[in-house]
Amino acid sequence: MAARTIVVVGGALAGPTAAARARELDDHARIVLVERNVRVSYAVGALAYHLSGEVAAIDALDREDRGFFEAFYRVEVQKETEAIALDPAARTVTLRRRGPSGSFKDESLAWDALIYAPGAETIRPPEVAGDNVRPLRTVGDLEAISAALHGGARRFLVLGGGSFGLEAADGLLRGGAEVTLVERGHTLLPRFGDHVSAAVLRALSAKADVRLGVTAVSSEARDGRATEARDGRVHRVILSDGTTVDTDWVVLATGVKPRTSLLAAAGVRLHEGGSAAIDDRARTSAPGIFACGSCVAVESALTGQPVWWPQAAIADKTAQVAGANAAGADERLFPFTGSMLVRVLDLAVGRTGASWEEARATFGDVARTLVHARSNDPFFPGAAPIALELIWSRADGRVLGVEAVGAGVDKRIDAAAAAIAARMTIEQLARLDLGYSPPYAAARDPLNVVATAASAERAGLGRSITAREVRAGTYVLLDVGTERAPLPGARHIPITELRDRLGELDRDASIVVCSGSGRHGWLAVRILAQHGFSDVHNLAGGVSSLELTS
Numbered sequence: 001m002a003a004r005t006i007v008v009v010g011g012a013l014a015g016p017t018a019a020a021r022a023r024e025l026d027d028h029a030r031i032v033l034v035e036r037n038v039r040v041s042y043a044v045g046a047l048a049y050h051l052s053g054e055v056a057a058i059d060a061l062d063r064e065d066r067g068f069f070e071a072f073y074r075v076e077v078q079k080e081t082e083a084i085a086l087d088p089a090a091r092t093v094t095l096r097r098r099g100p101s102g103s104f105k106d107e108s109l110a111w112d113a114l115i116y117a118p119g120a121e122t123i124r125p126p127e128v129a130g131d132n133v134r135p136l137r138t139v140g141d142l143e144a145i146s147a148a149l150h151g152g153a154r155r156f157l158v159l160g161g162g163s164f165g166l167e168a169a170d171g172l173l174r175g176g177a178e179v180t181l182v183e184r185g186h187t188l189l190p191r192f193g194d195h196v197s198a199a200v201l202r203a204l205s206a207k208a209d210v211r212l213g214v215t216a217v218s219s220e221a222r223d224g225r226a227t228e229a230r231d232g233r234v235h236r237v238i239l240s241d242g243t244t245v246d247t248d249w250v251v252l253a254t255g256v257k258p259r260t261s262l263l264a265a266a267g268v269r270l271h272e273g274g275s276a277a278i279d280d281r282a283r284t285s286a287p288g289i290f291a292c293g294s295c296v297a298v299e300s301a302l303t304g305q306p307v308w309w310p311q312a313a314i315a316d317k318t319a320q321v322a323g324a325n326a327a328g329a330d331e332r333l334f335p336f337t338g339s340m341l342v343r344v345l346d347l348a349v350g351r352t353g354a355s356w357e358e359a360r361a362t363f364g365d366v367a368r369t370l371v372h373a374r375s376n377d378p379f380f381p382g383a384a385p386i387a388l389e390l391i392w393s394r395a396d397g398r399v400l401g402v403e404a405v406g407a408g409v410d411k412r413i414d415a416a417a418a419a420i421a422a423r424m425t426i427e428q429l430a431r432l433d434l435g436y437s438p439p440y441a442a443a444r445d446p447l448n449v450v451a452t453a454a455s456a457e458r459a460g461l462g463r464s465i466t467a468r469e470v471r472a473g474t475y476v477l478l479d480v481g482t483e484r485a486p487l488p489g490a491r492h493i494p495i496t497e498l499r500d501r502l503g504e505l506d507r508d509a510s511i512v513v514c515s516g517s518g519r520h521g522w523l524a525v526r527i528l529a530q531h532g533f534s535d536v537h538n539l540a541g542g543v544s545s546l547e548l549t550s
Contacts, residue, residue, distance in 0.1 A: 003028045006326050007093055007109060008075075009083045009262075010117035011035030012044050012138075013312060014293025014319040016069065018115045021323030023073040029327060031075045032109065034095060036082040039139045040069065044119075045312040047142045048171030051149060058139060058146070086114070086266035088286035113288050113326035116263060116276065117319060120256040120294040120310045128159065128219045128250055130234040135252040136168045145249065153248035154178050157237055159216055160253030161188040163342045166200070168251045169208060170344055179208040180245050182237075184215045189342065191355050192403055193389055194468055195370060195541065198548045199405045203347045214239045219250075256310055258295040271297050275308040280332045282322035290326050292318035301335035301421045302354055302400060303362060309338045337417040341410055350413035353401030353420045356391055365394040369454040369464060370540035372517035373446035375408035377438040387541060388412060388450040390426065397425035397458055402447075408440075412447045426454040453522065462525040465512055465537040467545040475512040475537070478505070480524045487514055487543055495520050495527075502531055510535045518542035 006029050008019045019033045033040065042061050049055040069075040078097065084106070085094035092108045099105060122135035132148065134141045149156075154177055158169045161183025169179050181204065187197040188204070204210055220236040237245045258275045269277045269285035275297040282290045293315040297306035314336055324331045339352035359366045369390045374383040386406030392399055402416035419429050429451035436443050444452075456462060470477075477490035486492035493501050495515070505511065511528065513536065515521035521538040528536045539545060 003030060004112040004328075005030045005032070005110060006113045006115065007031075007111040008033045008115045008117060008323075009093070010119055010293065011037065011040045012042060012119055012293075014117040014119065014315045014322075015115070016041035017316055017319035018117055018290075018292055018323035018326070019069065019075045020073050021320050022115070022327040023075060025324055025327035025329050031073070033069065033075050033077045034081050034083055034093075035077070035079055037138060037140065038079055040077055040079060042139050043312075044137065045167075047136050047139070048167045050142055051146060051168075051171035052174035054174070058142060061139065061142075083118075083262060086262055086268075086289070088266055088268070088289060091288055111288070113290065115319075115322050115326050116284070116289060116291040116295070117293040117322070118259040118262075118295060119315070121259045122252050123255045123257055124252060125159070125216060125254055128216045128234060128237055128252075130219065130250070131232040132248065133234055133250040133252065136164070137256075145251065148249050149175055149177055155246060155248045156180070156251060157182065157245050157247040157249070158251045158253055160255065161185065161210075161212070162190060162253060162255070163340065164256075165251075165253030166204070166342055166344050168253055169204065172251070173207050173345065180211065180247070181208055182211045182214060182216060182239065182245070184213070186213045188212070189349070191358075192349065192351055193356050193368070194466070195387060195389055195545060195548065196349050196351070196403050196405045199387070200344050200347060200349060202548065203345050207345060209245075211239065211243075211245075214241045214243075216240075256294070258308065258310070260295050263289075263291070271306055271308070273308060275306075277306065278318070281325050281330070282318055282333065283325070290322040292322035298333065299335045301337045304335070307336075307338065309336065311338070311340055313339070335421065337420050339413055339417045341413065347405060348407070348409040349403075349405045350409040351401065351403040352413050352417040353399070354391060355401060355403075359391045359393075359400045363393050363395075363400060366400060367392055367394050367454070367457065368466075368540075369450055369457060370466070370518070370545065371446065371450045371453055372541050372544050373449050374442065375406065375446070376440055377442050380438040382439075384408075386412070386446050387544070388446050390429075390450045390454050392426045392454050392458075394458065397427055397455070399424050399426055399429055399451075402450075408446075412445070415447055426451045426458065430455050453518075456522070462522060462529060463537050464518075464540040466540050467548070470512055470539060470546070474510070476506070476509045477514055478511050478524070479514045479543075480520055481515050481543070482520075484516060484543075487546070490514055495524050498524055498527055499531075502528075505533070507533055508535075510537075512537045512539050514539045514546070515542050517544060 080098040156177045158181045219234040276291040294310035297308045341350040384407035389403045391401035434445045479487040479490040479492045480495040482494045513521040513524045525538045
């Protein structure tokens with residue numbers, strides 16, 4: 001049988017991964033990797049770490065260049081070459097190659113299998129455009145922004161408060177820049193809940209100028225004229241609230257969209273929103289065409305429905321399956337949980353599964369439980385705070401989502417992702433055997449703790465209430481703390497005295513019990529419930545939650 005030809009469209013992460021995987025399974029195939037930029041394979045999610053100085057050389061992010069793929073994998077790499085048309089019936093792709101003089105040459109390339117992996121592209125607001133306005137998506141972007149930072153530019157405006165924007169802001173701040181971050185929404189990290197978003201806002205606001213609920217509406221050159229009438233550079237951005245931001249550079253983190261116009265023109269099926277529709281073998285609706293990376297929708301482990309999550313770990317997994325199957329294998333994708341981690345200065349945050357709003361919209365009767373704990377045994381030096389919020393179904397106790405902020409976030413999110421994929425209940429998660437050693441964890445891991453609290457609530461042993469709900473309602477606050485100043489405006493009865501002072505409380509009142517982390521508050525709820533108090537709630541996360549949302 002003649003050797004097959006596999007064409008891979010797109011570089012960065014997914015395309016090269018798919019090409020390498022295809023070669024592992026078929027050493028006789030002709031594999032052609034087409035990339036429109038100069039760089040072939042690079043770590044998109046790590047670009048900000050060069051701005052911070054933690055990755056000293058850009059080449060460290062771009063080690064697998066054209067020579068590497070040609071020498072190690074015998075992959076033909078065609079750089080500065082763009083795929084401009086697909087013909088699924090004829091099984092050809094039209095390539096446009098840039099010549100040394102700037103001219104272009106088109107040619108047709110036949111394929112037996114084609115892997116489509118051009119990723120996603122930044123949504124560029126037309127109101128802000130100039131030579132010093134770029135996203136942080138490619139090595140070329142990084143080189144330009146890094147040159148500006150090390151060449152004396154100090155004022156950087158980041159547009160967008162999602163994960164891309166926060167990673168860019170983090171890298172710039174660590175690199176010595178003055179950063180202003182603008183987010184159109186009223187919270188940072190929109191898919192995260194109130195608690196994590198508030199913690200991130202507090203941390204970032206201590207180092208940067210953060211402006212929420214506003215958008216950029218226009219930009220000016222240094223002399224106040226329209227940008228294009230000056231030097232092609234933006235020097236001032238006008239926001240929707242009438243304020244202005246003087247800046248040397250603008251970094252776009254205003255969102256991305258799947259780069260699938262080529263598939264659409266070829267009649268390949270797309271989802272609403274433009275992401276490529278694939279099955280569990282990474283096959284598109286066109287025979288012989290596979291798709292992977294940040295342009296495809298994948299199956300949600302929670303709903304079984306396609307979702308578009310442009311994340312590096314998902315791109316890698318889809319690329320491995322697409323590459324293997326294009327080479328003749330029969331590998332399948334496993335449903336995804338959408339897990340993600342973000343570093344913001346000294347904070348680590350993470351999430352997996354459904355957000356609170358997503359869970360309510362999809363599953364209806366849901367609840368959330370928040371606890372503050374320590375990353376490892378409190379008696380061991382270095383034990384640091386971690387807050388975990390567990391989202392779960394009241395109907396069947398199924399774990400729907402977990403969010404975390406603090407120390408040791410990564411391993412709790414990973415364990416929670418496995419629990420969601422396995423369709424575990426909160427009761428099962430409460431008893432899940434996790435690794436223990438005092439330097440690394442507690443005998444009852446914080447993930448066990450939050451699941452135990454949720455299980456108790458589901459069993460009817462008590463109820464929790466969020467800080468936001470407390471502020472919006474009318475409650476009697478009962479502070480049972482013993483090691484801090486009493487909470488202003490609350491009735492203070494230390495938990496050690498509570499059983500002896502029950503007569504001081506109104507049994508008909510709506511009481512919210514407050515403690516430092518919420519743990520002693522839960523005990524107080526149980527005491528009150530067993531002594532005839534019927535309308536008692538525990539403040540989720542304790543006083544820390546009230547302070548964070550103040």
